Amino acid sequence: MKVLVTGGCGFLGSHVCAYYRKLGWDVISYDSMTKYELARTGFNINLARKHNWNLLSDLGVDLQEKDIQNFDDLIDSTKNCDFIVHAAAQPAMTVSSEDPRLDFSTNVLGTFNVLEAARLTGAPIVSCSSIHVYGTGVNDTLTEQATRYTRTPASLDESHPTMTGTLTPLHASKKSGEEYALAYIDTYGVKAGIFRLTGLYGENQFGGEDHGWVAHFTISAMKGEPITLFGNGKQVRDIIYANDVCEAIHAFYNNQRPGIYNIGAGEENSISLLECIDYLKELTGREVHYSFGGERLGDLKYFICDTSKAEKELGFKPSVAPKEGIKRLLTWVENNRDMFFA
Numbered sequence: 001m002k003v004l005v006t007g008g009c010g011f012l013g014s015h016v017c018a019y020y021r022k023l024g025w026d027v028i029s030y031d032s033m034t035k036y037e038l039a040r041t042g043f044n045i046n047l048a049r050k051h052n053w054n055l056l057s058d059l060g061v062d063l064q065e066k067d068i069q070n071f072d073d074l075i076d077s078t079k080n081c082d083f084i085v086h087a088a089a090q091p092a093m094t095v096s097s098e099d100p101r102l103d104f105s106t107n108v109l110g111t112f113n114v115l116e117a118a119r120l121t122g123a124p125i126v127s128c129s130s131i132h133v134y135g136t137g138v139n140d141t142l143t144e145q146a147t148r149y150t151r152t153p154a155s156l157d158e159s160h161p162t163m164t165g166t167l168t169p170l171h172a173s174k175k176s177g178e179e180y181a182l183a184y185i186d187t188y189g190v191k192a193g194i195f196r197l198t199g200l201y202g203e204n205q206f207g208g209e210d211h212g213w214v215a216h217f218t219i220s221a222m223k224g225e226p227i228t229l230f231g232n233g234k235q236v237r238d239i240i241y242a243n244d245v246c247e248a249i250h251a252f253y254n255n256q257r258p259g260i261y262n263i264g265a266g267e268e269n270s271i272s273l274l275e276c277i278d279y280l281k282e283l284t285g286r287e288v289h290y291s292f293g294g295e296r297l298g299d300l301k302y303f304i305c306d307t308s309k310a311e312k313e314l315g316f317k318p319s320v321a322p323k324e325g326i327k328r329l330l331t332w333v334e335n336n337r338d339m340f341f342a
């Protein structure tokens with residue numbers, strides 16, 4: 001069996017590649033290695049860029065440094081693949097408003113190309129979207145508690161209206177990717193799973209202020225650097241450990257029921273930014289310094305996935321709770337200290 005993972009050297013992609021190697025599949029990582037976001041993290045870019053590449057190389061992954069915008073390359077690489085996982089993206093809200101053309105060409109044209117490859121090869125595909133497509137308007141009925149917001153109902157399912165409230169180019173590009181995938185399901189019968197992912201975290205994540213907040217907080221805690229909380233820190237997410245997402249992806253492969261799925265970890269695995277900082281204090285035994293900054297355009301204050309559709313149709317249930325997952329992430333960060341200092 002053979003899977004092609006776009007963005008295979010990114011955070012989620014690296015976990016997907018490792019997961020399928022463990023199952024004994026042939027794996028292609030198809031990644032342009034732009035690592036655009038690393039330029040602004042203050043990490044040692046050379047070490048960080050190579051980390052996931054070296055890891056996957058040791059696991060026997062076929063590493064292809066190629067761009068999803070190049071359709072000829074893509075169709076060539078997807079030949080004879082049994083499955084495609086599309087995890088390449090421009091994933092950051094901030095970058096999308098600073099460079100909307102990059103956001104469009106990566107997330108819209110790139111996703112279109114990957115769907116075309118799925119159509120022409122006949123391979124089923126999981127295409128990564130984001131809970132951001134629901135928009136910021138879902139914050140409307142929030143109640144403020146000491147360290148978090150609450151909302152009734154606590155979680156929202158896939159039928160909730162999308163693109164609500166103030167939008168950024170990232171909302172538009174991720175939603176366009178979804179619309180194309182839906183059209184390809186209807187028109188061509190492509191077996192596409194559109195995964196609306198909540199906040200992901202885990203090893204191999206080079207989180208910064210722009211993207212990957214759990215990793216950003218963990219790395220900052222290890223470095224003793226202050227964290228800026230944009231807003232009041234009571235923002236709530238259900239966060240999902242990367243290997244759980246891999247389980248969901250494989251559950252889709254096994255069932256191949258096309259459509260949109262919220263892939264999150266549910267209310268019992270939800271935390272606020274302030275609670276995450278408390279976890280890190282507990283785990284490191286050190287003070288974690290933070291201050292408050294202004295709210296940012298497009299940020300969601302509260303979102304928890306109702307994951308009953310993924311559970312019912314794919315048989316998927318997450319298994320790693322935030323405390324355990326953050327502990328594993330912290331261990332990885334501490335074992336790779338050199339990468340996080342420029």
Ligand SMILES: NC(=O)c1ccc[n+]([C@@H]2O[C@H](COP(=O)([O-])OP(=O)(O)OC[C@H]3O[C@@H](n4cnc5c(N)ncnc54)[C@H](O)[C@@H]3O)[C@@H](O)[C@H]2O)c1
Nearest residue numbers: 007009010011012032034035067068088089091128130200
């Ligand atoms: N990390 C999260 O919390 C989160 C939350 C919701 C949704 N998502 C979605 O999950 C997916 C994976 O996110 P991630 O956190 O692993 O991102 P990431 O930035 O770690 O990885 C993306 C990878 O895509 C590659 N890439 C970028 N442009 C490319 C191009 N034109 N051609 C080929 N490769 C290219 C990058 O080099 C990078 O390795 C994305 O679709 C993202 O929107 C992530």
